[in-house]
Amino acid sequence: KAGVTQTPRYLIKTRGQQVTLSCSPISGHRSVSWYQQTPGQGLQFLFEYFSETQRNKGNFPGRFSGRQFSNSRSEMNVSTLELGDSALYLCASSTSGDSQETQYFGPGTRLLVL
């Protein structure tokens, strides 16, 4: 099976712009979670989608949003970018998101906001 894929891998934006990141989960996986990773804060949970519904949400401002399509592919959007949004954005998929399941991570999108 192909692994989790994320596009683009690298992105440079300026403050105030908006960005959309894409994640394709492993075939058959219906749960997709998004994380922000920075050196100082580590992995911070953004949100989780299952069957096109946001099932769980972290403590990020409303500028961060996401959605999931019927084929389980997911996108996240960040509007009005700030310098502090520079980070590695990781998505992870699992079969159903149940507590004992392993999450499989994609390679991430590295976002730099100038």
Next chain:
Amino acid sequence: GQNIDQPTEMTATEGAIVQINCTYQTSGFNGLFWYQQHAGEAPTFLSYNVLDGLEEKGRFSSFLSRSKGYSYLLLKELQMKDSASYLCAVKKAGNNRKLIWGLGTSLAVNP
């Protein structure tokens, strides 16, 4: 509150054994994951502990004590390729499915 603590950095020698500790304080507990992340790459799953005790998987073992809020990852016969960041993550109980992540321990294996 919720808190996960790991040492920031560790150094070890090729062929040696290293133990990476993780302590946690969370409201509800449903298991603990260890992931490995090489620089510039995605985290990859190493182990998942729910019950107390040691689980061995090749050169890597993971231990959990729920009563002490403590886990460790034991790496034996260290190889240069084991140089990476090791992330500890706690799965909370209940409907809240999100993982709480430690900041990771950066392990450097020297020849």
